[in-house]
Amino acid sequence: MKNPYDFDVLYLGSGHGAFDGAGPLAASGKKVAVVEGEMIGGTCPNYGCNAKITLDTPVVLQRFAERMQGVVSGNIKINWSALVAHKQAVIKPLPDAIGAGLTQNGVTIIHGYGKFQDAHTIVVDEKTYTADKIVIATGQHPHRIDVPGTELAHDSRVFMDLDVLPKRIGILGSGYISMEFATIANAAGAEVHVLMHHDRALREFHQPFVEDVMADMTKRGIQFTPNAGVTALEKTADGIVIHYGDKEKLVVDWVLDATGRIPNVEQLGLENVGVKFNQHGILVDDYLRTNVANIYASGDVLDKQQPKLTPTATFESYYLYKLLSGQTTAPIDYPAIPSTVYTSPRIAKVGVAPESVKDDVYKVVHNHIPDDWYHQTDQETVGDSLLVFDQEHHLVGATEYSAQAEDAINTLLPAIVYHLSRDQMWQMAHIFPAEGAAAWHKIR
Numbered sequence: 090m091k092n093p094y095d096f097d098v099l100y101l102g103s104g105h106g107a108f109d110g111a112g113p114l115a116a117s118g119k120k121v122a123v124v125e126g127e128m129i130g131g132t133c134p135n136y137g138c139n140a141k142i143t144l145d146t147p148v149v150l151q152r153f154a155e156r157m158q159g160v161v162s163g164n165i166k167i168n169w170s171a172l173v174a175h176k177q178a179v180i181k182p183l184p185d186a187i188g189a190g191l192t193q194n195g196v197t198i199i200h201g202y203g204k205f206q207d208a209h210t211i212v213v214d215e216k217t218y219t220a221d222k223i224v225i226a227t228g229q230h231p232h233r234i235d236v237p238g239t240e241l242a243h244d245s246r247v248f249m250d251l252d253v254l255p256k257r258i259g260i261l262g263s264g265y266i267s268m269e270f271a272t273i274a275n276a277a278g279a280e281v282h283v284l285m286h287h288d289r290a291l292r293e294f295h296q297p298f299v300e301d302v303m304a305d306m307t308k309r310g311i312q313f314t315p316n317a318g319v320t321a322l323e324k325t326a327d328g329i330v331i332h333y334g335d336k337e338k339l340v341v342d343w344v345l346d347a348t349g350r351i352p353n354v355e356q357l358g359l360e361n362v363g364v365k366f367n368q369h370g371i372l373v374d375d376y377l378r379t380n381v382a383n384i385y386a387s388g389d390v391l392d393k394q395q396p397k398l399t400p401t402a403t404f405e406s407y408y409l410y411k412l413l414s415g416q417t418t419a420p421i422d423y424p425a426i427p428s429t430v431y432t433s434p435r436i437a438k439v440g441v442a443p444e445s446v447k448d449d450v451y452k453v454v455h456n457h458i459p460d461d462w463y464h465q466t467d468q469e470t471v472g473d474s475l476l477v478f479d480q481e482h483h484l485v486g487a488t489e490y491s492a493q494a495e496d497a498i499n500t501l502l503p504a505i506v507y508h509l510s511r512d513q514m515w516q517m518a519h520i521f522p523a524e525g526a527a528a529w530h531k532i533r
């Protein structure tokens with residue numbers, strides 16, 4: 090029977106929650122549209138992962154040169170305006186490249202904000218588009234602290250476009266964005282103050298590793314204030330005054346609000362169709378289907394257990410491609426989702442956390458990274474990993490803090506996802522010498 094709608098599948102949003110699946114879905118013969126209100130590709134390429142890692146790259150170089158002093162000489166100084174210009178040059182082509190990838194696969198791109206009129210109809214700038222199935226992949230937006238003067242603070246997107254690095258920066262919150270941007274701003278020469286909501290940072294990460302990273306950041310001049318309880322922001326002739334705690338004050342030139350992100354569920358017309366959501370996002374079943382049968386959701390906008398990260402959004406998007414193209418009827422089966430905080434050194438983790446381990450079920454193996462021969466070459470002095478094995482020596486979790494923790498954890502993923510035995514681990518021959526080989530060597 091002919092589809093009575095304009096499209097088989099229409100996506101609201103064009104981030105990883107949409108585009109990783111929309112392209113293959115169109116290539117499989119489905120008529121697909123993507124509606125995007127801002128930049129094609131969404132947060133990750135334009136003002137998230139890719140933009141941030143470009144700003145971080147000279148920090149890594151700076152740390153590397155610092156470790157190798159004596160063998161090489163001279164410190165690396167970051168030229169902030171040149172770095173931001175470099176970031177713009179690296180990021181600028183991405184929306185066009187992602188858009189071209191979509192259109193080459195046959196996806197129709199519609200620019201503008203979409204809103205539900207009914208369960209099969211989306212309105213964009215007064216034009217209507219109908220679809221058999223609709224996927225809500227609208228992501229999140231920054232939370233703004235609810236205190237007088239909140240408008241004086243900025244979000245991470247504004248930070249990444251600053252032509253001139255402010256001298257004194259106050260950062261509210263101590264999650265991913267706070268810790269990463271504090272690292273970058275400090276390395277580039279700013280005075281950085283982190284006002285923590287509680288007494289711990291990065292609460293989902295192994296706290297002894299977080300404390301080591303914070304000690305290093307403190308040594309480099311970043312000032313942490315635990316339980317700050319920010320009460321107001323005020324503009325004065327000296328700068329912006331952050332009022333916190335019991336009548337305490339801090340004067341800075343610029344404030345980054347890094348107090349979390351909120352799902353984009355407002356202004357979608359969800360009330361017109363009755364899609365259910367809460368403050369964590371849209372509610373879906375194990376097929377990423379909302380309570381309205383033809384409406385699905387994917388990516389950061391979901392209420393879910395998995396971390397709201399690009400690998401999760403990509404996995405969901407690809408799952409929906411398989412489901413909506415009829416290649417699977419199975420529920421989504423998430424792998425262990427890895428995550429990293431791009432401080433320097435980084436903290437990365439995947440799978441079973443060492444702190445959750447009961448002795449009789451799992452075995453935790455500790456490695457001090459500088460003890461590895463490979464890390465004598467780069468004069469590494471810090472870093473630890475904890476590897477969690479079951480009784481049959483299957484790797485079930487790993488967490489590491491080190492200069493290259495993200496690569497070490499990525500390398501270990503097949504062992505966890507495919508539940509490899511020791512014999513199967515030996516079936517893989519790694520390029521040597523390399524970080525990945527060093528990480529793999531520790532689990533065999």
Ligand SMILES: Cc1cc2nc3c(=O)[nH]c(=O)nc-3n(C[C@H](O)[C@H](O)[C@H](O)COP(=O)(O)OP(=O)(O)OC[C@H]3O[C@@H](n4cnc5c(N)ncnc54)[C@H](O)[C@@H]3O)c2cc1C
Nearest residue numbers: 102104105106126131132133137203227228388389398399
């Ligand atoms: C500063 C920062 C750094 C990050 N770094 C990392 C990292 O290093 N690694 C990592 O894994 N994750 C990182 N993330 C998280 C990552 O960016 C997100 O998990 C990922 O982008 C989620 O993809 P998504 O498609 O669900 O949402 P998004 O990428 O946010 O895409 C949603 C899109 O929907 C559009 N939209 C919203 N409403 C509508 C509407 N009504 N109509 C049409 N379009 C609409 C938005 O404009 C947006 O483009 C970072 C996030 C931030 C903010």
Ligand SMILES: NC(=O)c1ccc[n+]([C@@H]2O[C@H](COP(=O)([O-])OP(=O)(O)OC[C@H]3O[C@@H](n4cnc5c(N)ncnc54)[C@H](O)[C@@H]3O)[C@@H](O)[C@H]2O)c1
Nearest residue numbers: 262263264265266267286347348349350397398429430431
């Ligand atoms: N490397 C990465 O993968 C990466 C990097 C950046 C962002 N992200 C994604 O973006 C999301 C948002 O990052 P984020 O750092 O804004 O959020 P977050 O949830 O990681 O951290 C928010 C911080 O703000 C604090 N906070 C909350 N309410 C507050 C209040 N009223 N006053 C003061 N502090 C308050 C929290 O205690 C926490 O420290 C992350 O959760 C993650 O999903 C990922």
